Amino acid sequence: MKTPFELGKSILQRLRAEGHEAFFVGGFVRDRLLGFSTDDIDIATSALSEDVEAIFERVVPTGIRYGTVTVLMEHASFEVTTYRTESGYYDRRRPDQVTFTRSLEEDLKRRDFTINQLVMDDKENVLDHFGGLDDLKTKTIRTIGDPKERFEEDALRLLRAFRFVAKLGFTIENNTSEAIKSHRNTINDVAVERILDEFDKILHAPYRKHAFEAICETQFHETFFGLSKGIEILAKSTTKYSPLAAYTLLFYYQPKLFDTFKFSKRTEKTVKTIYAVSKRLKDDGVSERLVFDEGKEQLLHADDFLKLIDFPSHEKAIRAIAASLPIHTINALAFNGDDCLNTLPIKRNADIGIILNQLVEDVITGKVSNQYETLKARAYEINDSLQGVRKGEKS
Ligand code: ATP
Ligand code: MG
Numbered sequence: 001m002k003t004p005f006e007l008g009k010s011i012l013q014r015l016r017a018e019g020h021e022a023f024f025v026g027g028f029v030r031d032r033l034l035g036f037s038t039d040d041i042d043i044a045t046s047a048l049s050e051d052v053e054a055i056f057e058r059v060v061p062t063g064i065r066y067g068t069v070t071v072l073m074e075h076a077s078f079e080v081t082t083y084r085t086e087s088g089y090y091d092r093r094r095p096d097q098v099t100f101t102r103s104l105e106e107d108l109k110r111r112d113f114t115i116n117q118l119v120m121d122d123k124e125n126v127l128d129h130f131g132g133l134d135d136l137k138t139k140t141i142r143t144i145g146d147p148k149e150r151f152e153e154d155a156l157r158l159l160r161a162f163r164f165v166a167k168l169g170f171t172i173e174n175n176t177s178e179a180i181k182s183h184r185n186t187i188n189d190v191a192v193e194r195i196l197d198e199f200d201k202i203l204h205a206p207y208r209k210h211a212f213e214a215i216c217e218t219q220f221h222e223t224f225f226g227l228s229k230g231i232e233i234l235a236k237s238t239t240k241y242s243p244l245a246a247y248t249l250l251f252y253y254q255p256k257l258f259d260t261f262k263f264s265k266r267t268e269k270t271v272k273t274i275y276a277v278s279k280r281l282k283d284d285g286v287s288e289r290l291v292f293d294e295g296k297e298q299l300l301h302a303d304d305f306l307k308l309i310d311f312p313s314h315e316k317a318i319r320a321i322a323a324s325l326p327i328h329t330i331n332a333l334a335f336n337g338d339d340c341l342n343t344l345p346i347k348r349n350a351d352i353g354i355i356l357n358q359l360v361e362d363v364i365t366g367k368v369s370n371q372y373e374t375l376k377a378r379a380y381e382i383n384d385s386l387q388g389v390r391k392g393e394k395s
Contacts (some may be wrong), residue, residue, distance in 0.1 A: 011078055022043055026042045029120045030116060043079065048067070058071065113142060114132040148182070159202075165214050187223075216232060226256065230249045230254065234308070247271045248278065278305050281299060327363055
């Protein structure tokens with residue numbers, strides 16, 4: 001089976017055979033030169049989309065307005081984009097005008113950073129118009145052209161600079177960094193969906209701490225949606241933490257987090273739960289009951305969050321209890337609700353819930369073993385005492 005890279009080369013060759021120029025471009029070339037493999041392959045070509053559609057059998061018009069089509073080949077897909085320039089950035093968001101061009105250099109000039117404009121041909125020769133190879137060697141993030149102009153055109157690039165720090169562990173070059181500092185307010189004009197998208201990538205990337213440090217050095221965080229305190233902590237933190245714990249931290253210091261950014265309902269709910277769980281963990285410490293109720297994963301996120309705000313970690317205890325819990329759900333009880341109904345002199349249906357809950361407590365704390373006969377005997381006792389209490393109440 002051919003690799004996506006080999007299939008991509010065959011696309012370049014087909015385009016060339018039809019008289020067009022075509023190169024691998026962008027993140028794929030950068031990452032390949034750094035030794036990472038990715039199947040996310042972008043191709044730049046002098047051919048127009050309609051030419052590309054005529055040449056290949058399976059083509060999806062994914063972004064015709066911007067000159068992009070997706071070419072499908074065997075199991076792989078490729079974004080093939082006509083050389084283009086961009087002008088008239090509306091509201092620092094998206095270019096409101098795209099012009100196709102015959103010049104590769106023109107196309108490369110509109111790209112954000114020198115390391116993102118390298119191109120590779122089908123023989124794996126690399127072309128470098130703006131010093132990207134040197135910057136790869138010295139691990140430098142540098143805009144193509146005047147950084148101020150480039151950030152004025154598109155403020156999302158401010159955050160993209162940090163994203164590549166987070167992904168690659170590179171350093172932002174001085175002029176670029178100064179321009180980020182002077183233009184930091186303009187990020188507020190960018191659509192929040194795009195901001196969250198980049199921010200989330202930063203939080204998931206291996207060098208995120210470097211990125212948060214760079215964010216603080218440029219004071220970018222100060223005007224970034226009230227997240228400055230949380231980001232400062234992330235820049236300083238030496239503990240490991242999950243992205244969900246980081247969002248909990250940001251939410252803790254900025255309760256409007258979910259009003260500003262549209263997270264998925266699920267993420268929002270999880271973060272709010274982790275926050276609530278962290279309070280239980282902080283106030284009461286770890287217990288079998290807490291691990292049973294909240295689950296190991298949720299508690300570990302809560303523990304990560306507490307570590308970030310300097311509370312001692314309960315991680316060992318959480319893991320030890322989770323590993324030793326005899327049951328993890330109420331359904332795992334060897335004596336269930338039906339068994340209660342069928343074998344006990346139950347007076348009120350609501351008592352079943354109370355009995356099962358007590359059985360859970362007794363099993364997870366090791367008072368009784370999770371065996372049918374043992375639990376049945378214990379259930380009798382609980383039921384008796386419930387009815388005893390009720391009699392006492394009446395008299
Ligand atoms: P990743 O591997 O993280 O996807 P990437 O470099 O492929 O990184 P993309 O966001 O997929 O990043 O963009 C593909 C290419 O398009 C970039 O390498 C860059 O050349 C160009 N690009 C993307 N967004 C911008 C932008 N806002 N301004 C200028 N060029 C951009
Ligand atoms: Mg990409």
